[in-house]
Amino acid sequence: MFGLKESEVANLVRAVSSPGDLDREAIENRFARAAWSGLAEPGDRLAGRAIQQLGPARALTAVVEHWDSARFAAGLSTDGDQVPEDDMRQAIERWLPRLKSESALIALRQAARFGARLLTPDDALWPTRLNDLDWHAPAALWVRGTDAALAGIVDGIALVGARAATGYGEHITMEASAGLVDRRYTIISGAAYGIDGMAHRAALASQGLTVAFLAGGVDRFYPSGHDSLLTRIVEHGAVISELPCGSPPTKWRFLQRNRLIAAASLATIVLEAGWRSGSLNTAGHAATLGRPLGAVPGPVTSAASAGCHRLIRDYDAVCVTTPDQMAELAPIDSETRSEPADVDNQHSTETIRLLDALSTRSARTTDDIASRSGLALTTVRAQLGMLELDGRASETERGWKRCAAATTSQR
CATH class of the missing domain: 3.40.50.450 (Rossmann fold)
Known part of the structure; x- marks a missing residue:
């Protein structure tokens, strides 16, 4: 695989990939993206174009096999967009000094050692908005977290x-x-x-x-x-x-x-x-x-x-x-919003203020909630109990939290 021992490449790629079955083509493409992440500087337009139009494995093969600039440019050119041969030549000259077979292997070994993962556009957790960068998008992402x-x-x-x-x-x-x-x-x-x-x-x-x-x-x-x-x-x-x-x-x-x-x-x-x-x-x-x-x-x-x-x-x-x-x-669906009042509920105003004072992520004490909502402590305690029965709030060891479904259920 690119002149390297296939079993070694496969083992290293699997070590930094999310669990799941990877066939030979998937391993080849993931390794190629890992190699490209070190071969080209971030934002390299022609590298991104080569990866998109030829595929990561074939694009890397083109560099490994030392395609000349004319052949490389022809492979990337389309009827409406020709790649200047001089630009292609300069890109190849940028990539070749970094074309060392051990570099990608060392990076993969180091990533495995630190518990880092290799993320590619084929992964479910890939940040899809990065695709808006088009040819300037990253070949891959290295992630810890x-x-x-x-x-x-x-x-x-x-x-x-x-x-x-x-x-x-x-x-x-x-x-x-x-x-x-x-x-x-x-x-x-x-x-x-x-x-x-x-x-x-x-x-x-x-x-x-x-x-x-x-x-x-x-x-x-x-x-x-x-x-x-x-x-x-x-x-x-x-x-x-x-x-x-x-x-x-x-x-x-x-x-x-x-x-x-x-x-x-x-x-x-x-x-x-x-x-x-x-x-x-x-x-x-x-x-x-x-x-x-x-x-x-x-x-x-x-x-x-x-x-x-x-x-x-x-x-x-x-x-x-x-x-x-x-x-x-940039509104999001799960964003905390003030809820419309329920005219049939005499406590609707207090309920809205309590829900606004609660967080879906951080537990808050009743004193803190009373301060944020501007309600009396006795009212807060009574209403929190009602919200818990309605499934809109829950009590933890550290305090009260708003249930994630509360926003939807109030609309």
Whole structure:
């Protein structure tokens, strides 16, 4: 298989794949995608085109067999879109120095060692919105984390911002992340210092799902100061990279990583950013993909918020200041909403306020619920019992939670 021992390739591919039967063709294609993830730099248009039009295995075979640029270009060209031979030649020259048979095997061994998985577009947990990147889509994803977090990407919102965050920016991020988690969104970010890190930490503290996209391999956490945070994300969320294990982060890879954050998310919110902040790159990708874009304003005298004001003024970003406004950019079916009153129920107003004060994910004490709802403690205790009988709330050791079916049943 590509000049390698088939049994070794098959064993390594199975070790990093989800349980299930893989025939020879599936193994070949998965290995080819793993190889392409290290062969081409993220976002390589011609690599993506070759994988899509020739298939990952045949595209890799073309490189292994040293197809010349004319043959390669002809294989990718269509009647309406010809690939310039010079572009093809330059692409081959980029790929060939990395064409080492051991590289993909080493990456697979390292992934198996760290418990990482290889995700391809054929997998059920593949984030399908990444397909909107077309030829710039990743060949594969390397993942460490839970299936729940991967599945939760479908309800993901990106929270991004400056590394040099101010106290204002971190406070806003904490409130936004926790509030969106309460509304059953998954928080997506890049695990950088500042705004990204706070978004992840607040999501974890609220017992929510969070996903971090890295610019290097998932076996080497970056930045190193977030090693503990990323370890917690692996345990309760997911850490994802399009680069194989062992790959170092570079400036280009950070910029390309941002396209994955924007593409995987329902919407992108920039919480604090300077005039030239890297998070504006993520915002640019979101705008290009047609994703909703929001920005949180800051003090007009703050250089740390100049980028947010620039997005609002010049790039049609929506000004958002609360989790509710952020959620309006990308509503989801499971989002917590105020329910219409039942005119036949004398306690309908109290019921609505209680349901609004409850979270489907985080258990809350009766004191906390009373504070959030503005109801008397005795009323809260009495009404919670009624909600439990109706199957709209449940009591746990840590407090009360709203049942997931409550939203639907109230409509």
